[in-house]
Amino acid sequence: MSVAKDLDIAEPRRDFVFRSPKLLWGIVSFACGIGLWWLATASGVSVLPTPLTVFQRMIELAISGQLWMDMFASLRRVLIGFLIGSLIAVPVGFLMGWYKIARAVIDPWIQFFRVIPPLAIIPLAIVTLGIDEKPKIFVIFLAAFLSSVVSTYQGVISVDRTYINAARVLGAGDRVIFTRIIIPASTPFILVGFRIGLGSAWATVVAAELIAAQSGLGFRMQQAQLYYDLPTIFVSLIAIGILGLIMDRIVVRAEERLTHWQERIHHD
Known part of the structure; x- marks a missing residue:
């Protein structure tokens, strides 16, 4: 052998x-x-409440179906807002990093909205978009977009110019350089932006559901607060943590597969 x-x-x-x-x-x-x-x-x-009390309350909510409906409502909002925000952020980030004119035009707006917390935009979104799903998805989209676009842009401008210059010397055009050098080198930054965007999306959806919603884990926590129902609040928090952890692990696995060519430092 x-x-x-x-x-x-x-x-x-x-x-x-x-x-x-x-x-x-x-x-x-x-x-x-x-x-x-x-x-x-x-x-x-x-x-x-004790862990046993919270576990018993979790079983009750799961059997009644309330927990699953709230989880589905929150997860649906996060996925829609996150996917739309990320899909738009990646090409915008590449555009900013590749063209100086686009960077000069778009970057001031990105930095302007970055310093405004999504929570501050929720009242405005409700007034302008109504009280249905649109304002919730919009603020989630904004949170995910801002995280992903900055990471993508940073990934493009962080590419070693030596690789680009070497490719040009060998006769490569902009299209080849972009697809063979810029995109692979920016992928780790993009995926880090996705992980940050997921955290921002979950934080935003809970805040949006606390203000204006009739379903979801944030809404359930608000209702439980009125009756001082601590076990239900803990169940909602645990459900958010589990869903967020699962989504984060999925992105991490994708990062490992897409960036396996990178050298990684492992400490025992």
């Missing part, structure tokens, strides 16, 4: 060995967090 085949066979095993402790430490971390939560409630130091 050749050395190459030996390496091909050994690599998945080595990868599995390195990945397993990472998963194990993640489980241990969550278990420790729940343990500290239980100790705080059992000792009387905190007025928070």
Whole structure:
């Protein structure tokens, strides 16, 4: 058997060995967090509900179907706003990074809206777009767009000019340079922008649902607050965290597959 085949066979095993402790430490971390939560409630130091109470309330909401409807409503808003914002942000970011004129025209507007919190735009969006789904999706779109467009733009301008100059010397045109150099080199920045945009999208959708909504996890927390229903608030928070974590892991996996050519630093 050749050395190459030996390496091909050994690599998945080595990868599995390195990945397993990472998963194990993640489980241990969550278990420790729940343990500290239980100790705080059992000792009387905190007025928070116990993990068992929250779990029982989660089962009740899941059986009634309320939890699934709220999760679907919030997830739908996040996905629509995030996808629209990201799909528009990527070409705009490339345009800003590639053409100086476009950068001079668009960048002041990007920086202007970046310093305005999406929460401050929610009342204006409700007045101008109504109280249905449009204002909620719009503010989510804006939050995701601003995060992704800045990361994409930063990725384009961060490309080493040596690669571009070398490609031009070899006779490559703008189209080849853009597709073979700019896009691959900018991909890690774009995916980081997606991760940041997802966090901003979830934070924005909860705020939007607290102000004007009849469904969703944010709306459910607001209703629970009126009746001092702490277990329901915790269930909504946990659901948001789980959905956000799953979406973030999906982006991370995509990043690993699309940027496998990059050298990565791993610390034991």
